[in-house]
Amino acid sequence: MLGALARVNGPRWCFSETLLRFILGKEIGKDNPSLFSHSGSNVSAAWRRTGVRDVCSSCALRTKLRGNPKKGELSEKKLTRHFVDHRRVKLVAGSGGKGACSFHSEPRKEFGGPNGGNGGDGGSIIIKANKFVKSLAQICPVYKAENGHSGSSKNCYGRNGSSTYICVPLGTVVKEQGKSIVDLSEHGQEYLAVFGGAGGKGNRFFLSNENRAPMTTTPGAMGQERTLQLELRTMAHAGLVGFPNSGKSSLLRAISNARPAVAAYPFTTLNPHVGIVEYRDHEQVAVADIPGIIRGAHLNRGLGISFLRHIERCRFLLFVLDLSTPEPWTQLKHLCYELDQYEPSLSRRPQAIIANKMDLPEAREKLETLRARVSERVIPVSALTGQNTEELILHIRELYDGYLQGEGSGEGKISRWE
Numbered sequence: 281m282l283g284a285l286a287r288v289n290g291p292r293w294c295f296s297e298t299l300l301r302f303i304l305g306k307e308i309g310k311d312n313p314s315l316f317s318h319s320g321s322n323v324s325a326a327w328r329r330t331g332v333r334d335v336c337s338s339c340a341l342r343t344k345l346r347g348n349p350k351k352g353e354l355s356e357k358k359l360t361r362h363f364v365d366h367r368r369v370k371l372v373a374g375s376g377g378k379g380a381c382s383f384h385s386e387p388r389k390e391f392g393g394p395n396g397g398n399g400g401d402g403g404s405i406i407i408k409a410n411k412f413v414k415s416l417a418q419i420c421p422v423y424k425a426e427n428g429h430s431g432s433s434k435n436c437y438g439r440n441g442s443s444t445y446i447c448v449p450l451g452t453v454v455k456e457q458g459k460s461i462v463d464l465s466e467h468g469q470e471y472l473a474v475f476g477g478a479g480g481k482g483n484r485f486f487l488s489n490e491n492r493a494p495m496t497t498t499p500g501a502m503g504q505e506r507t508l509q510l511e512l513r514t515m516a517h518a519g520l521v522g523f524p525n526s527g528k529s530s531l532l533r534a535i536s537n538a539r540p541a542v543a544a545y546p547f548t549t550l551n552p553h554v555g556i557v558e559y560r561d562h563e564q565v566a567v568a569d570i571p572g573i574i575r576g577a578h579l580n581r582g583l584g585i586s587f588l589r590h591i592e593r594c595r596f597l598l599f600v601l602d603l604s605t606p607e608p609w610t611q612l613k614h615l616c617y618e619l620d621q622y623e624p625s626l627s628r629r630p631q632a633i634i635a636n637k638m639d640l641p642e643a644r645e646k647l648e649t650l651r652a653r654v655s656e657r658v659i660p661v662s663a664l665t666g667q668n669t670e671e672l673i674l675h676i677r678e679l680y681d682g683y684l685q686g687e688g689s690g691e692g693k694i695s696r697w698e
């Protein structure tokens with residue numbers, strides 16, 4: 281079909297066809313088989329086993345071709361300004377409306393009795409998870425719900441104050457004085473944070489045989505008041521963990537549709553980015569790129585480890601090591617130590633080790649040493665050239681399937697990405 285298009289549209293389509301072949305050739309790991317001989321055999325074994333390739337080969341290709349060159353990408357600086365992952369909010373529910381004091385009176389029925397209606401209830405404030413909201417940036421510091429309306433004569437009740445909804449992203453944890461109250465992880469999940477005050481009673485309510493003309497009314501109750509902390513924890517199945525400059529963002533770009541900033545200086549990434557890896561059976565696995573961690577991060581060095589809350593929910597970890605550094609295995613040791621400082625046994629989640637920058641000559645020697653030193657599976661890749669990313673994508677799927685079999689049916693299941 282592309283050939284036909286090339287004929288119809290002339291040189292422009294000829295170029296597209298060449299470009300497609302070039303990218304597809306790279307993607308299926310055809311070049312340099314000697315360098316990736318181990319991984320190449322794994323991939324072909326997987327194909328042989330299943331008969332079809334599990335990976336949607338168009339995903340990396342599509343993301344490469346999809347980008348509109350005229351449309352500038354958001355810089356990390358701009359993203360930082362827009363991405364807010366914690367907020368403190370003061371919530372004040374509406375007060376109840378006051379009850380009315382009035383008496384019925386009409387010609388020939390001068391003393392018709394009390395007819396003051398009750399006041400309406402104050403509005404409540406509800407925090408609601410919404411999959412279309414991506415950050416807490418739009419959350420205001422103070423929310424006040426509508427007060428209930430007062431009752432009136434002729435037994436008219438006051439209108440209830442309407443409830444206020446605060447929409448937060450999926451994965452928002454609501455805390456009060458540092459203690460978690462609720463975890464909003466499903467679309468549409470609600471938490472009634474503060475109750476509106478009850479409406480007051482009108483004098484009709486106090487009518488009795490003893491008192492046929494009560495003048496008593498009650499004011500509405502005050503609405504509840506609370507100060508809560510909202511904390512967003514990015515939800516992804518896999519988390520890319522590594523030292524700065526190890527190529528996490530480049531890798532996320534290579535395997536998913538996300539476009540995090542990539543640069544040759546440390547701490548380029550300041551916020552987590554989530555990318556979706558798509559498979560041919562329409563399964564989607566979310567992979568999060570986390571800012572770089574350095575030795576001593578738990579002592580607040582570098583960017584600290586507060587952002588590790590974002591990988592608390594990741595079901596498996598992908599440690600990205602830069603094989604061009606002198607001792608990549610020590611990076612792994614430091615990373616595990618820092619993770620355990622944040623949450624004990626965090627580093628013992630199902631994991632894979634990604635040996636990145638395999639296109640560089642110095643990386644090849646270190647690969648065998650790394651394999652000898654670690655017990656986990658090591659996947660050599662080059663995020664820059666895209667070599668062997670297919671094996672990584674297949675391994676992510678294996679980890680994901682293992683997670684689904686193990687605990688997927690239980691609670692804490694991560695909702696589908698859309």
Ligand SMILES: Nc1nc2c(ncn2[C@@H]2O[C@H](COP(=O)(O)OP(=O)(O)OP(=O)(O)O)[C@@H](O)[C@H]2O)c(=O)[nH]1
Pocket residue numbers: 522523524525526527528529530531541542543544545546547548549550570571572573636637638639640661662663664665
């Ligand atoms: N040669 C080579 N360079 C790479 C590869 N992957 C990434 N790089 C380069 O390494 C540098 C850092 O890449 P990033 O993807 O920004 O690294 P990062 O881990 O996200 O860094 P931080 O965001 O600072 O934590 C960039 O200059 C990339 O071009 C690779 O496979 N081979």
Ligand SMILES: [Mg+2]
Pocket residue numbers: 528529530540541542548549569
């Ligand atoms: Mg980065």
